[in-house]
Amino acid sequence: MKNIGILTSGGDAPGMNACIRAVVRSAIYNNMRVFGVEQGYNGLLNGKIKEMTLSSVADIIHRGGTILRTARCDEFATEEGLEKALNVLNVFDLDGLVILGGDGSFKGAKCLSDRGISTVCIPCTIDNDMGYTDYTIGFFTAVETVVDSISKIRDTSTSHGRANIVEVMGRNCGDIALYSGVAGGAESIIIPEVEVDIDNVCKRLIQGKNRGKLHSIIVLAEGVGNAYEVAKNIEEKTGTETRVTVLGHIQRGGTPSTFDRVMASKMGNKAVDLLLQGKTERAIGIRENEIVDFDLDEALSTERVFNNEMYEMAKVLSI
Incomplete structure (x- = not known):
């Protein structure tokens, strides 16, 4: 194993740069050459590949996003696209x-x-939706x-006596x-794994108001449905002004947490060790x-288990 490549694909996640850094430095330490593939599988098909050095990954451990950038690539899913990728890998040895x-990557x-x-x-995905691992980088x-x-x-909700629905990412998780x-x-x-009971949500809101609470925060995963329709329903049932805040892609950016940086560093180092072992x-x-490793087929086929115990605890603590 003399030359290896590294690419980031799909949605970006905080901690990707820390992982890139770990792969590059671990490989160079073991006398390997590392080539960064820009823009994911799209860059692989189009030969957007450059050799990386120790300087390439200096001062990136604290940065969000990915210095290699990422992109979707429908062409890679075709036989012609796959052949093109294999040819590029061969050209760069x-x-x-x-x-x-x-999952798609x-x-x-x-x-x-x-x-x-x-x-x-x-x-690397903020959704934490891969069943074979407890956590994913960026979550x-x-x-x-x-x-x-x-x-x-x-x-601000307390100042105005409002309820606020905070919509976060998570279509299926x-x-x-x-x-x-x-x-x-x-x-x-409100999450996709549990059927929503709007009447119970409204009951909790009213109970809070009756004991003098000036605000109510409702967190809703985007996969559940239209947050604005949910807000309208709550407002009609309770008479409480209900606003919606959609956080969107702000969740993907920012400085990675200490946990994500350490986990990403360990996983990047582990990846190089596995390649050196011929795995x-x-x-x-x-x-x-x-930090463990699994057969790729096993990882892809392992279903995610929803943490129902934590969900039930959340209901207890929010009475």
């Missing part, structure tokens, strides 16, 4: 590839490994961003809403605070 991303890695390319995948930073926003929204709702002291958490088709994860 890359023996292995480290892929940072989510991992599936792309699987296609390459099936054609003889050594691949190691690292989970906790996104939660911190949401909690900070909730604190600011609570201030409600972990951002669940964790930030617990940490932010939300009165209600391929591996997915790195974290289980019970230990």
Whole structure:
């Protein structure tokens, strides 16, 4: 293993740069050359590849986003696109590839490994929606961003005696809403995994008002439905002015948390170790605070288990 490539694919996540840094420095330490692929699989198809040095990754551990940038690439999903990618890898004489991303990025890695390319995948997605690992890089930073926003929204909601729905990312996975709702002291958490009971949400809001509470924070995952319709329903049922704050892509940006930086560094170092051992088709994860690796097929097929115990605790603590 002499030359390896690294690419970031799909949505960006805080901590990707810390992971890139770890891969590059670990590889150079072991006398390997590292090539950065710009703009994900799209850049791979178009040969947007440059050699990386120690200086390439200086002063990036604290930066959000990805210095390699990322992009969607429908062409890669075609046989012609895959052949094009394999040709580029051959031209640059890359023996292995480290892929940072989510489920779609991992599936792309699987296609390459099936054609003889050594691949190691690292989970980078703020949604925390990959079942084989306890956490994904970027998740906790996104939660911190949401909690900070909730604190600011609570201030203005209290001043006006309003309820406020905070819409967060998570189409099919409600972990951002669940964790930030617990940490932010939300009165209600609405997520895709649990059928919403608007009457119960309204009941909690009214009970809070009756004991003198001046605000109500409701955290809603985007996959549940239209936040503005939910707000209108609550306002009609309770008579409480209800506003909506859609946080959007602010959740993907910002300085990565300490936890994300450390986890990303460990996973990046682990990826290089696996390639040096001649291993391929591996997915790195974290289980019970230990960095581990799985067969890529196993990682892709492992269903995510919803933390119902935490959800029930959230209801208890928000009475």
